[in-house]
Amino acid sequence: MTKIELxxxxxxxxxxxxxxxxxxxxxxxxxxxxxxxxxxxxxxxxERELAIRNLDRDSNLxxxxxxxxxxxxDGDFGVCLHCEENISPKRLAAVPWAGFCIRCQEIADQxxxxxxxxLVASWVNAA
Ligand SMILES: [Zn+2]
Numbered sequence: 001m002t003k004i005e006l007x008x009x010x011x012x013x014x015x016x017x018x019x020x021x022x023x024x025x026x027x028x029x030x031x032x033x034x035x036x037x038x039x040x041x042x043x044x045x046x047e048r049e050l051a052i053r054n055l056d057r058d059s060n061l062x063x064x065x066x067x068x069x070x071x072x073x074d075g076d077f078g079v080c081l082h083c084e085e086n087i088s089p090k091r092l093a094a095v096p097w098a099g100f101c102i103r104c105q106e107i108a109d110q111x112x113x114x115x116x117x118x119l120v121a122s123w124v125n126a127a
Contacts, residue, residue, distance in 0.1 A: 001078050017062065065097045
């Protein structure tokens with residue numbers, strides 16, 4: 001991958017990182033609001049649950065974006081974490097923080113109850 005391409009991905013990833021940070025911060029403000037109304041409380045509990053789920057998803061993504069930025073710094077960006085093949089440019093354009101080539105991602109997706117990150121852990125542990 002050329003330096004220009006790497007810079008492009010770094011810009012995209014840094015923008016994404018900032019965007020998620022903003023989202024997470026804004027949501028924190030909403031989540032701590034309290035109401036004495038019982039009906040509101042039920043609704044707020046639901047919203048809190050949703051917020052926590054979103055937060056989960058966002059922090060997951062944040063971790064992936066951060067890891068991708070580290071891979072750019074380390075010089076192994078765009079290489080599959082599992083099989084060490086190059087990740088296709090098309091896939092990186094769609095998912096710049098992708099850590100796996102499409103083949104390994106499909107295997108990860110098919111494995112029930114495991115995120116791709118868990119799979120990496122089990123692969124690393126097995127090695
Ligand atoms: Zn792979």
